[in-house]
Amino acid sequence: MNARIRKKQVNREGYTAAPALQSSSANNKKTKLTAKAVIITVLVLMTLLLIEFAFLAPLMPKASAGGPYILSFDAFDYDNKREVTILMNGETVASLPPVKSPQQDNQQEWISEIDLTDFLVEGTNNLTFKQEKGSSFQGDLAIWHVYGNDDQKCLWKPDRTSWTYNFYFSESGTNYYYIEYQNYDFMTIDEVTITLNGQVVDVQPGCSQPYRDGWIYANLRVPFVVTGTNNLTFTENTDTAKIRNLVVGKDNQVLFNDTTERSISKVGNPSTTYTFNVP
Ligand SMILES: [Ca+2]
Ligand SMILES: [Ca+2]
Secondary structure, three states, X not given: OHHHHXXXXXXXXXXXXXXXXXXXXXXXXXXXXXXXXXXXXXXXXXXXXXXXXXHHHHHOOOOOOOOOOEEEEEEEOOOOOXXXXXXXXXXXXXXXXXXXXXXXXXXXXXXXXXXXXXXXXXXXXXXXXXXXXXXXXXXXXXEOOOEEEOOOEEEEOOOEOEEEEEEEEOOOXXXXXXXXXXXXXXXXXXXXXXXXXXXXXXXXXXXXXXXXXXXXXXXXEEOOOOOEEEEEEEEEOOOEEEEEEEEEEEOXXXXXXXXXXXXEEOOOXXXXXXXXXXX
């Protein structure tokens, strides 16, 4: 920037000097005016730069290894103006839909423009959907290469007003743990609580699934993994369910695998625990 201003000044002086007919006082006056103009220009440019750093820089996406990190999900019945607030680690990232949308009554739409890059922190993060009015649900939620949860989560006022997803994030793009399993008869809302080392990873299903039939494949990226012994527990809250073909992996490499079919029943045998070791 300075180089450009200096060059302009030289050009202007070069041009005025060429006729060589002006008096020295006229030349001095012109030089003073030029210097004044340069000082004013520099001050204006510096002010503009300061404004840009103060207000515009925080809005620009952070340069990250794998970013930007965009949240996408299926939004169902997002029809009231700003009926759902989305918070990332406690900070509001979106309020949807921005306008009253009667055309979305009982309709599903794919939302994929929410940039979470500036809100993610290294380690455990939480993403909350808060129902401000009416009802809605979201499903097939994903943050590309960071988190995925295909379970539907129903929300309504006044009984079930928010849902929080806990997940792990690392800017290095490594150390992601996941679980995969097949479930049977996960039908009643909040029927099975999944915990890892005592902390809740998910509660499934997040909406009643009365017509669900057969074995359903599920896959979750999980936080809360520690070096050494880990306990992954499925607890039945309603009636009965089954789990089989459970896999724990890290960065797409299998660490643990148990194909056995396990049954859980609220009465008698409410939970089953998978113990695995992380070196
Ligand atoms: Ca709604
Ligand atoms: Ca059941």
